[in-house]
Amino acid sequence: MSVNPDIQVERDTATFRSIDVTHMLDGSPEATNQRRIRQKQIGDDPQINRRNIIFMSHEERYEAAIARGLRIEQLKAEHDWDIMDENNAIMWCFSDIAMFVHKVMFIPAIERLGNKEQHDKWLPLAIDHKILGTYAQTELGHGTFLRGLEMEARYDKSTEEFVISTPKHSSMKWWPGSLGHSSSHAVLLATLYIDDQNCGMQPFIVQLRDLNTWKPLPGVEVGGIGPKMALATTDNGFLVLNNVRIPRDQMLMKYAQVSKDGKFTKSGAAKANYSTMMLVRVGIAHSCYFSLAVGATIVTRYSAVRRQGEIKPGAPEVKILDYQTQQLKVIPSIATAYAFHFCKEHLKWYYIETFQQIQQNDFSGLPEIHCVTSGLKAYMSDIATAQLETLRRACGGNGYLLSNGITNTYIQTLALPTVEGENTVLYLQVARYLMKCLKVAATGEAVKGSLSYMNEKIKTPYTSGLVTREDYSNVKKLLKLYQNMTVRLTQKAGDHLNKLHVSGQPKYEAWNNTSVQLVNAAKAYCQTYVLGMNIEGLSTQAVDLPGDALEVIHQLCVFYALHGITEQSGNFLETGCINITELHIIQQEAQEMMAKIRKNAVALVDAFDIPDNLLNSTLGCYDGNAYQHLYDSAKSDPMNQKQVLPAFEKYIKPMLQGKHTSKL
Numbered sequence: 001m002s003v004n005p006d007i008q009v010e011r012d013t014a015t016f017r018s019i020d021v022t023h024m025l026d027g028s029p030e031a032t033n034q035r036r037i038r039q040k041q042i043g044d045d046p047q048i049n050r051r052n053i054i055f056m057s058h059e060e061r062y063e064a065a066i067a068r069g070l071r072i073e074q075l076k077a078e079h080d081w082d083i084m085d086e087n088n089a090i091m092w093c094f095s096d097i098a099m100f101v102h103k104v105m106f107i108p109a110i111e112r113l114g115n116k117e118q119h120d121k122w123l124p125l126a127i128d129h130k131i132l133g134t135y136a137q138t139e140l141g142h143g144t145f146l147r148g149l150e151m152e153a154r155y156d157k158s159t160e161e162f163v164i165s166t167p168k169h170s171s172m173k174w175w176p177g178s179l180g181h182s183s184s185h186a187v188l189l190a191t192l193y194i195d196d197q198n199c200g201m202q203p204f205i206v207q208l209r210d211l212n213t214w215k216p217l218p219g220v221e222v223g224g225i226g227p228k229m230a231l232a233t234t235d236n237g238f239l240v241l242n243n244v245r246i247p248r249d250q251m252l253m254k255y256a257q258v259s260k261d262g263k264f265t266k267s268g269a270a271k272a273n274y275s276t277m278m279l280v281r282v283g284i285a286h287s288c289y290f291s292l293a294v295g296a297t298i299v300t301r302y303s304a305v306r307r308q309g310e311i312k313p314g315a316p317e318v319k320i321l322d323y324q325t326q327q328l329k330v331i332p333s334i335a336t337a338y339a340f341h342f343c344k345e346h347l348k349w350y351y352i353e354t355f356q357q358i359q360q361n362d363f364s365g366l367p368e369i370h371c372v373t374s375g376l377k378a379y380m381s382d383i384a385t386a387q388l389e390t391l392r393r394a395c396g397g398n399g400y401l402l403s404n405g406i407t408n409t410y411i412q413t414l415a416l417p418t419v420e421g422e423n424t425v426l427y428l429q430v431a432r433y434l435m436k437c438l439k440v441a442a443t444g445e446a447v448k449g450s451l452s453y454m455n456e457k458i459k460t461p462y463t464s465g466l467v468t469r470e471d472y473s474n475v476k477k478l479l480k481l482y483q484n485m486t487v488r489l490t491q492k493a494g495d496h497l498n499k500l501h502v503s504g505q506p507k508y509e510a511w512n513n514t515s516v517q518l519v520n521a522a523k524a525y526c527q528t529y530v531l532g533m534n535i536e537g538l539s540t541q542a543v544d545l546p547g548d549a550l551e552v553i554h555q556l557c558v559f560y561a562l563h564g565i566t567e568q569s570g571n572f573l574e575t576g577c578i579n580i581t582e583l584h585i586i587q588q589e590a591q592e593m594m595a596k597i598r599k600n601a602v603a604l605v606d607a608f609d610i611p612d613n614l615l616n617s618t619l620g621c622y623d624g625n626a627y628q629h630l631y632d633s634a635k636s637d638p639m640n641q642k643q644v645l646p647a648f649e650k651y652i653k654p655m656l657q658g659k660h661t662s663k664l
Ligand SMILES: CCCCC/C=C\C/C=C\C/C=C\C/C=C\C/C=C\CCCCC(=O)SCCNC(=O)CCNC(=O)[C@H](O)C(C)(C)COP(=O)(O)OP(=O)(O)OC[C@H]1O[C@@H](n2cnc3c(N)ncnc32)[C@H](O)[C@@H]1OP(=O)(O)O
Pocket: 087, 088, 090, 091, 094, 104, 135, 137, 138, 143, 144, 145, 146, 147, 177, 271, 274, 275, 277, 278, 280, 282, 283, 284, 286, 287, 348, 351, 352, 366, 367, 370, 415, 418, 419, 420, 421, 422, 425, 429, 432, 433
């Protein structure tokens, strides 16, 4: 099929070469080649490819998802993939791999929470798929408030075993992925009791199913929790344990230990047992980038080939991408995807470094990385889901079809604001950190890390520093506005908290009565962090780009900063970080920048370099032949393989013949 001329012209008139930006996103031309080889291995594989998924039943999809997980293992061995290759393959198919939680939570939990002997025993079994596991933490009654977990593990000194039980409905495990039908084992988080003394939430390895028959073991009641919005193949489950006994060495004992005679000891940081969640929060930030890159690619290409209506009366119908309002739906998502790219790269290295320190029992970096990973997981998933919905609607009627590729991406991404810590709750964790840093700054001590900008006192009366027109495209000046806005919102929340406390409210009550302001400040901190990483990326990752490409990546960053101010203008105005005249100029600059970026929109999404067999979209194929692909997809629907369906003889015909009132 030849390339649609409407999309070809976009590529021909772009001011830079997409491939140069692709190399930047991958890190180097060699890395691009390597990724392409890997993507071809997964995209071309009939067991991994998900082209026909939308026409499958739940059970067919589940089976295909297990086969896909297995096939990824085979490809990994055949082609000697490293961990990042494997992560990328998982990322591309995460909504359709039944053993997803085994990979991204069960194994990491054993690695993080087990001691040397436990690693030696369990990791080879898990890595070789001799056992399959889940991460069973959430209960029917408690998901957020982990100190409230009610499943009990009581130590029995006489047999050196833990006895695990589910005392009431609210204490059953509820939600763990792959628990329903696909796990033989669980890393199970339960409240440990020794001689009736509560020793807090601890991790245990519990076998759930017989490895030969796959039947639940005695005392284990397990099943699926029912159909969900998406992620149909991650069979989320429930689990009731009736006095199930496990040996003492099946409590994962890296950070807390129980001796044979029932002595409880702790080592490491207080929240060390929460460390698996931190890794997945980093994974979720990666996933938000991928989802947004997919969505932006599909909708930008579709908007460049769909023509409808006219701008100039009587002139030929225009590409919908030429409507300014359509640009406002599409261009922010491109700019955000690039900002998220820089941010997730930073986060990856930050996490790896801090994790290495933690491995050496240096926990000093934990509070800051907990704040950053919680905040970015929340912020990036909030923004990604909001923008994906805008993008989906930007496809008009075809935005409601499953074959468009964006709907599936959107509904699976919708899980991310909830899983691994509900977003509001995570913003409140960020706010705790903001309040601590504020206290440090108030004492005159230097705040370190991502909030070091708090050290610079904001002068009153304050000027924005936006003097010349050039200042409005100076990303460092724009970043300063964001930092000031964050500090002021933090101060405001802090002042409110103190005021309520001084007026007699206990601290916990004042906290709850300030939580709206606290979340607002936390979001501002996250937005500022993402912009900061985008700007850092310009001078690190983008610095070697040819001038024309660097200019466009720079424009995107400026637009990201300006657009963010227009979206949050209330916060910027209220805190006095800009005035109304400055806001008007910012709005105008943002619109002008958007028009410049529009020229390169298709080239910018081409640079994400997502092959058609992974994009899985009728609307967003590289060749721009959306209508042909829509038609082909409709024709391949199994319901269209018969001209007359059985329902005709059964119901429609009797109805046409007036027999519908008789009993069917
Ligand atoms: C390295 C490279 C990585 C690259 C990755 C690339 C690819 C990855 C491959 C694949 C992709 C992976 C995933 C992405 C895709 C999709 C994911 C989809 C599904 C995933 C499955 C989802 C699984 C789950 O949902 S599991 C269940 C998760 N549950 C939660 O998250 C519970 C949330 N609740 C909590 O975290 C806590 O209860 C709390 C809200 C934090 C409160 O805890 P509590 O104990 O009550 O707190 P308390 O008030 O006593 O103390 C707060 C105190 O503790 C500090 N704290 C809290 N948490 C932590 C932590 N994690 N670390 C450090 N410190 C912590 C906090 O700061 C407070 O300190 P202070 O008192 O203020 O000093």
